[in-house]
Amino acid sequence: MTNNKLPTPPRWPDRLLEWFLSPDMKEDVQGDLHEFYQKRITQVSKRQADKDYWRAALQYLTPYFFSNQSSNHNSTISLSPIMLRNYLKIAWRNLMLRKAYTAINILGLAIGLASCLLIVLFIQHELSYDKYHAKADRTFRMTISGALGGKEIKSAHASVPAGPALAREIPGVEAFTRLYHDGTFIVKNATESFKEERVVFPDSNLFEVFSVPLLKGNPKTVLREPNTMVITETIATKYFGDSDPIGKTLTLGEKDVYRITGVCKDVPSNTHFHYNIFASINGIKLREKWLASGAYTYIVLRDGYSLEKLNAAMPAIVDKYVAPEIQEFLGITLAEFKKRGDAFGFEFQPIKDIHLTSHLDGEIEANSDTKYVYIFSAIALFILLIACINFMNLSTASSANRAKEVGVRKVLGSLQGQLIGQFLSESVLITFMALSVALVIVAIALPYFNDLSGKSFEVSVLIKGMMIPFILTACLFIGLLAGSYPAFFLSAFKPVSVLKGKINAGFKSSWLRSTLVTTQFVVSIGMIISTMVVYRQLNYIQNKKVGFDKEQILVLHDTYVLGQQLNTLKNEIKQLSQVANATMAGYIPAGASNGAADGFELANGSDHPITYRDQTYYIDDDYLPTLGIGLAAGRNFSRNVRSDTAAILINEAAAKEFGFRNPIGQRLTSVGDSPASKRTFTIIGVVKDFHFESIHNRIAPLVMYYGADTYQMAIRVRTSDIPGLLDILEQKWKSHTDNPFSYSFLNDRFNKTYQSEQRTGQLFSVFASLTIIISCLGLFGLAMFTAQQRTKEIGVRKVLGASVMSIIVLMSKDFIRLILIAILIVSPIAWYIMNQWLQDFAYRVELSWWIFAVAGLLAIIVALLTVSFQSIKAALMNPIKSLKSE
Amino acid sequence: MKRTFLGEFEEVVLLVIAGCTEEAYGVTIWERLQQQTGRAITMSAVHATLYRLEEKGYLASELGGATAERGGRRKRFFALTATGSKALLEIQEMRANLWQEIPAGKLQVIIK
Incomplete structure (x- = not known):
């Protein structure tokens, strides 16, 4: 008181x-x-x-x-080493006591962790592109951005003279370097010749701008002299074995002999180009026009000079250099050019962003997309989430079994903190066991993953740099996260009620378990839907009528090396009984092809005609029949009509663009690189639209000139004995030349065009299956516990006359309800996301309702199969067994 | 053999406890220390020293005597152990020896 x-x-x-x-x-x-x-x-x-x-x-x-802990006064601190050891010992005993539960947990987590690790590797690599260059922050790629005749021009290269002009005019530009790409080459040393696709002609300061290390040679001087070249290690070994290549020569094409002045390391995989032969640009004949497409141009800015300043200086450059050329080619001033809605300018991309964000015409390599980085990060998180949810669910569901233990521990004086410590150490232990399994999985799966993702990781990446601390911290975190809910939930049990036998706490929180299971199925079903849509779209692309017949067409590569003898070979081939037709096909709608574009104006138009910039093909008279491209109007080129050299064919899209109602006989003037190419052509035919570019794009206008391009030859085959035909062709080839004989099939080339979509599809299906597997593991565990807990109930029901079927239904219906809810939640989300993805394709499948239905049904079937094992077991159990003991 | 050396403050604390007629605990020890030394001493310093002396074996303690003004908390009563008494006596003896060795008349000079 x-x-x-x-x-x-x-x-x-x-x-x-x-x-x-x-x-x-x-x-x-x-x-x-x-x-x-x-x-x-x-x-x-x-x-x-x-x-x-x-x-x-x-x-x-x-x-x-x-x-201070004086020896006289005993105290128990939850985190003392002795207690920690005890936690781990108890955790280990508990895990070993319930092997099925432990195995499910570890397996689920291990699969989750392994997929996550692989995805992290992938994302890390994607994000690291071009960051290793010493001047990466100040290096930009110069690109052309303009518009002509209402069509956007976005080109990855800049004009050839642009780089030098900038270095001359703008003081903030420290250096420029250009990569001039001139197609593939047959490369010869003294004895052998190979076809090399990654040959480029760079300025001599290439190795100062990009940090590709030179193993031999001085980076300042290697490429200065004409006819010198630097090769990568791989190429050096290929042509010269172990001997020192410096001073030796290689022949590019027929006669250009290059002396090797340097050897560089292979260009790192995380670079946006992978050339392996760098030959000096000096002495190469370049198109010195601003309006002609030119070379990949890289600009290094001085420290402190901003991109904004550079952009601000660009209009003056365009005025000074581009305006005169517009006057020259189009006969109008820059102001008039702009007034009629056309544009011409330059843009600058940070090189670090090229790989993930640049999708211009004429990219060096097909670039990736930030979108995929996001998608895969999301998938990684989802898989991890699902694995963690499994863990939480199984722990809380099994709480009934642990409740007595918690009660006894509390009565004997355990504090809540100690119990939390014990449960957390259990979950961390499981996580680390799962991690070791996951590492094994990663090591085994890495080659397959490389195939799938197009990367080349080695197992050693796992122990490189910050990976180990990162993995360990992440695992500790996951362990704590996954263990936190069960730990707090279980340790909060009231000992009195638990020991009295009221262990219902485990069931009461079932709404949370339901939510978690629903979340799992939302993710899994979402993945199934996405996979189905991706595959349907791929299937659609592959089976879409592309406007040409891609089956039974063989393409011979590099036929230009035959020179004069090419026609003889072509005629010989046409004579073969196994061959229906053959044509020179330097321009071809799938795989390696030449590409060109010209400006066109209507010949009898007004004084200020619109200039259209359209793609062009050079074809011979056999082209259309060989490739099975139909004519909508007019006729094909003919060898017998002399005037056909001034004739052109256009496609339906071009007819529409020019606004012709009756295109036959209309005339077009080309506006080319030089005044000499300013010629007038008469349209003699209209070909039906065919997909000469990726199906991502709408079919663009196309103009076809008469004149064979000898880069490669397309052969329509009419035999089932392809190997036999190939033998004959190779013999014929060898009789004309020593150059390597190589060929491909048009449909393979076509399918390869959609490789990135195919990869996405495969990755999606793999990860979708994984999410399903992990979810089902969890479901299996849950069903196991429910069956255990309801043993008595089932026994009583059976005694009272319940049928096996009704018990199975009883056991399964809870899960089915959750899946139905999941379907309802996921459908609109998946619909939205996949719709976004499909927007990338000009021609795409519809998102029909049955995809969602099938995905849902699939999930239900898989879940039922998983649950049924346990529920049937429970239903078939003899009630005497389950009821006799108490 | 091996002697644990006592710091000056520790020695004074031991002496204060030795001199207590009633049972000695934190507050009483702290008050008497201040009276005897005339210094301002914080209570935490006293507590730290008491516990340390207990660890060293010079003091023993037991809990008891809760009062309302302590919020119902018990006191920790400290008492000298045999080791503690021995240590004090040894120090006294050593000091006495040292005093005896001082030549007569010297101390006055130094003090001046």
Whole structure:
């Protein structure tokens, strides 16, 4: 009673000490402080006493009072080494006691972790592109951005003279380097010749701008002289074996002999180009026009000179250099050019962004997309989430079994903190066991993953740099996260009610378990739907009528090396009984092809005609029949009509673009690189639209000139004995030339065009299956526990006459309900996302409702199969067994 | 053989406890220390020293005597152990020896 009358000291210092003081000192120290306060308050004002109390209390905040554990006073601190050892021991015993549960948990987590690791590797690599260059922050690629005749022009190269002009005119430009690509080459050393596809002609400062290390040669001088070249290690070994290549020569094409002045390391995989032969640009005949497409141009800015300043300086450059050429080619001033809606300018891309964001015409290599980085990050997170959910669900579901243990522990004096520690150490232990399994999985799966993703990782990437600490921290985190819910949930049991037998707490929180299971199925069904849509779209592309007949067509490569003898060979081939037709097909709608574009104006148009920039093909008279391209109107080129050299064919899209109602006989003037190419052509036919570009794009206007391009030859085959035909062709080839004989099939080339979509499809299906597998593992575990818990109930039901079927239904219907809810939730989300994905394709499949239905049905079937094992087992159990013991 | 050396403050604390007629605990020890030395001493310093002396074996303690003004908390009563008494006596003896060795008349000069 007197207690209440006593003034109380301030509460905060008390609380502070309560937390801070080591437990064995708490009582007497605080008692002494209180006593001191009571005395003090009789001597001075309450305020002063409070202040003194504060001061006295704060003086206890020293390490001595915090951590001191005198040997006389025993204390139990949850995180002492002895307790930790005990946690781990108990955790291990618990895990070993319930092997099925442990196996399900570890397997699920391991699969999740392994997929996550692989995806992290993939994403890390994607994000690392071109970041290793010493000047990466200041290096930009110059690109052309303009519009002509209402069509956008976005080209990855810049004009050939643009680089030097910028270096000359703009003081902020420290250096420029150009990569001039001139197609593939047959490369010869003294004895052998190979076809090389990655040959490029760079400026001599290439190795100063890009940090590709030179193994031999001086980076400042290697490419300075004409006819010198630098080759990569791989090429050096290919042509010269172990001997030193410096000073030796290689022949590019027929006669250009290049002396090797340097050897560089292979260009790192995370670079947006992978050339392996760098030949000096000096001495190469370049198209010195601004309006002609030119070379990949890279600009290094000086430190402190911003991109904005450079962009601001560009209009003046365009005025000075491009305007005269517009006048020259189009006969109008730059102002008029702009007024009629056309445009011509330059843009600059940071090189670090090229791989993920650049999708211009004429990219060096097909670039990836930020979109896929996001998609795969999301998938990684989802898979991890599903695996964690499994863990939580199984732990809470099994709580009934652990409740007694918790009760007894609490009665014997365990604190909640200690129980939490124990459960967390269990989950961390499981995570690390799963990690070791996951690492094995990754090591085994890496080659397959490389195939799938188009990367070339080695197992050693796992132990490189920050990977190990990253993985360990991540695992610890996952373990704590996955273990946190069960830990807090289980440790909060009231010992009295638990030991009395009220262990319902496990069931009561079933709404949370339901939510988690639903989440799992939302993700899994979403993945199934996405996979189905991706595959349907791929299937659609592959089977879409492309406007040409891609089956039974063989393409011979590099036929230009035959020179004069090519016609003889072509005629010989046409004579073969196994061959229906043959044509020179340098321009071809799938795989390696030449590409060209010209400006066109209507010949009898107004004074200010619109200039259209359209793709062009050079074909011979056999082209259309060989490739099976139909004519919509007019006729094909003919060898017998002399005037056909000034004739052109256009496709239906071009007819529409030019606005012709009756295109035959109309005339077009070409606006080419030079005044000499300003010629007028008569349209003699209109070909039916065919997909000469990727199906991502709508079919563009196309103009076809008469004149064979000898780069490669297309042969329509009419035999089933392809190997036999190939033997004959190779013999014929060898009789004309020593160059390597190589060929491909048009449909293979066509399918390869959609490789990135195919990869996406495959990756999706793999990860979709994984999410399903992990979810089902969890479901299996849950079903196991439900069956266990309801053993008695089932026994009673059977005694009262329930059929096996009704019990199976009883056991399964809860799960089915969750899946139905999941379908409802996921359908609109998946619909939205896949619709976005499909927007990338100009021609695409419809998202029909049955995809969702099938995906849902699939999930239900898989889930039923998983659950049924347990439920049938439970239903078939003899009730005598389940009821006899109590 | 091996002697644990006592610091000056520790020695004074031991002496104060030795001199207590009633049972000694934190607050009483702290008050008497201040009276005897005339210094301002913080209570945390006293507590730290008491615990340390207990660890070293010079003091023993037991809990008891909760009062209302302590918020119902018990006191920790400290008492000298045999080791503690022995240590004090040894120090006294050593001091006495040292005093005897001082030549007569020298101390006054130094004090001046």
